[in-house]
Each structure stands twice: as C-alpha cells, then as structure tokens.
Amino acid sequence: MLKRCIIAENRKLHASPIWVMFFLLPIISAGYGTFNYLQNLEILKDKWYSLWTQHTLFYSMFFFPAMVAVYAAYLWRLEHLGHNWNIIMASPVKPLDLFAAKFVVVAKLALLTHGFVFLLYTFCGKTFAHLPGWPPIELSFFLLRGALGALAVIAAQLVLSMLIRSFAVPVFLALIGGISGILASSKGFALLWPYSLMQAGMNANKSKDVLDGGYGLFIASCVIWLIAMFILADILLKKKDVRA
C-alpha cells in the first residue's frame, strides 16, 4: 500500500509549480556564491572549500528549510482542500503510510535539490572560478551528511503542514526554524535541534569540520528526531478524527 501511496504522491507533482522553486533557488545561490568567491579571492584561499562555503552558506541556513517546507505544505495542502481530508481518513490505507509516502516524495525532491546544488557547484568551480582538479571527495561527504540532517527537517515540516491547515504558516515557521538552528548551533546545541542538523552536516560556514569526531552523535540525533516525528505523526493521524 505504501508503494501505491508513493505513486499517488508522485503524480501530484506532475506539472506542479514547485519545480520552478526547485531550479531557481539553487541557481541564485550558486550565482551569488560564485560572484562573492571571485570578489574575495584574497581572503578565500582554500579553493574548492572556500567556494563550497560561499555556495551553501545562506542556502543551508535559511532557505533550505523554507524550500522543504514549500514541498511539504504543497503535498498536504491538497489534503486540506475541500473534503479530501475525509477521503484520505476513510480510505483503506494506514495513516502512517500516507505520511511515509509524503516523506519519501519530499525526501526525493530534497535529495535531487542537493544533487543539483553539487552539480552547479562543480560547474561554477570549473567554468567561472577555474579551480584546478575536481571537488575533494570530502565535500560530497558533507553533502551526504547534509542530506541525512535534512531528513529530520523534512519530517518536522511534514508534521507542521499536516497539523496547520494554512499553506503559508508552516513555510514561515521553517524560516524561523532555520534561524533558530543558527542560534542553537552558535550555543553548541546543534545536535539537539532538527533545524541545526542539516547546517552542521553541510559544514557550510566553517573551515574545519564541525562534526569532527562526533559522527555517532550526529547520526543518532538524526535517527532519533526522525523516529520521534514519525511517532508523533502516527499518533496525531490516529487520534485526530475526520474534520468535516
């Protein structure tokens, strides 16, 4: 049943306007990052690493949570319209399957975005910054860590969008979440707050690895937040009855 739910969720994305966001945000981030890198070559001397910080700094801090929130809110909005909530609650599908299917689809979109960000980063590094060689393997590892941290943000946003029937409020809360993530990281609580995990994983604003020696805790935190959000979603979907 989960597979059918995933197919249904994927179908909802056909010809959806969120693809504009998918392409636009990483391109703007890459354009600015490359421009800023080229303007500050006397300070930014770590070549591929410096370009990485410029490409992913604002993207991972503020705009990735908001972008994921748009994906999540879009998928839940369709259920909040008309009598669709009654239909999905009355359908012979486990409520958690509905949530899990949306999670899989948003995670797929987020991973594709990550891949696109890395593609743009490599392209800009070679074409405009004329950097030697290819990006260090460590950077693709940062990207993978960022993707792992992003899963917690995705689950949190799906829960918010499920609970709040407005499209815009969860998106705004995601932006606030990103800011709270920066504050939590600055106080050393990056591993305790889901919105900090992606930022820590991406290592977007530090020259040295922020997770050096703390991989176990990072992975544990990601898994715990993910499980917590799934349990919360399951409880809410089971307890929250049909609202006509």
Added chain:
Amino acid sequence: MTGTFHIEIQKAHRRHDIWICLLVSMIMVVWVGGLSPSVPDELANAYSALFYSIPVINSIILPVFMALLASRLWDMEIKGNTTKLLYTLQSRRSLFKGKVIFGVMEIFLTVFMEMGAVLLLGKIHGYTETFPAGQFIYLAVCTTAAGLMLFFSEFFIMLIWNNPLPALCVGIVGALLGLFSAFMPPIVSYFVPWGYFIPLSSYEVAKWDQATHTVTYGTRSFNWGLLAFTFALAALFFYASWRRVQKQEV
C-alpha cells in the same frame, strides 16, 4: 469602513495572526540578543550595531512574512470559493477595503512591536550609546514603507494566481535575492525591492578591524529618494491589486 474591518476581524478569529506578528519581533530580540554586546566599547556603539542589524534581519524575514500575511487574507476566500457569494452580498470595494485595512494594521502592529523590541533590548542590555531618536523614527518609517510595498506585491500575486504557492515562492526567492544584494555593489540593491530594507538603512560599517574583530559603525544621510520610490511602488501594487479585484471574473 468599520463594518468591513469588523468582518475581517471576525474572519481572523482563531487564525492567531497576532501571535505570528509577535513572533517576528521575538525572533529579532532572540537573534540580536544572542549577539548582544557585553564590553563597554561595544555598549557605547550598541544602538548603531542594532540599527545596522535590523534591516538585514528584516530582509530575511519580512518578504516571507508579508507573503504569509497576504496569503492568509485571501487564501480563505480561495479555499471556501466564497468570492462569487461575497460579490453578491457586498461591493468589491468594501471587500478589498476590509482586506487592505486589516493587512495594513497587521503591518503597523509588526513594526510597532519590532520598534518596541529595540527599546526593550536597549533597556535590558544597558546600552550606553545615546538613543538616536531621529534614526529610530526613520527606521520605523522605512520598515513600514518596505513592508507595505512587499505586502501589496504579494497580495497582487495572490490575486493573479489564486494560490498561495507563487506568493510564498516569490517571498522566499525575493528574500534570498535581497540578502545577496546586500553583499553586492550598492547599485545592485536598488534593483531588488525585497531587500530595500538595506539600502534604506542609514547605518553602515565604517571600519572593521580584522585583528581585533571590532566593528565601528557610521551613519549616512537618509535615503529620501528611495523611500519615496518605495511608497510609490507600494501605491502601484495597491492600485494593481484593486484593478485586479475590480476586473476579476468569478
């Protein structure tokens, strides 16, 4: 006028918009408070640092917040498919007037609370710099002007597409562009309305000591030209929104 506004207040019942307005100023207090100065030198420069930071924070938060306000106002009519019914019960002018007054009041409330937060931060942290009253009023006017302009532009987008998604996407992409324009040559920021908070600001970094990581802030003259242009843009988007409501097929 009281009637249409009263109807919008009734529609906003249990929508908790006031808490969202409060959230904006709370975030500012927490964000700026987290970077609060502690040494005497910094306290003597603290209002300048605060007045320099607020437009940057606004350029990140307010484009998305204004999209939120606009979408909350019109989305209920889209979801309920109520426009056809409403236009038979009341004039288009009265519906539009109610929405605009309610939205503008929310913007005033947000700016009022944000300015209140500035005073609160100064008291809590014991800033020793003389309170710049003129700069304070100018900042409030600029924040209101840019807020109104963004609100009406997002409202216009809502009316065109009848869907909150484009308005929110424009808000997010605009916030990103606005933030980036702050770090580009000054002329670039004039072409990015979402980031107008920054070129309108009258504070700038006068000196940054790389060795000691200390920043000295200076002031520049008020940007009356851009402020007038911002109000003009707000008026243009207001008029475009009104024309859209007038001509809208239901």
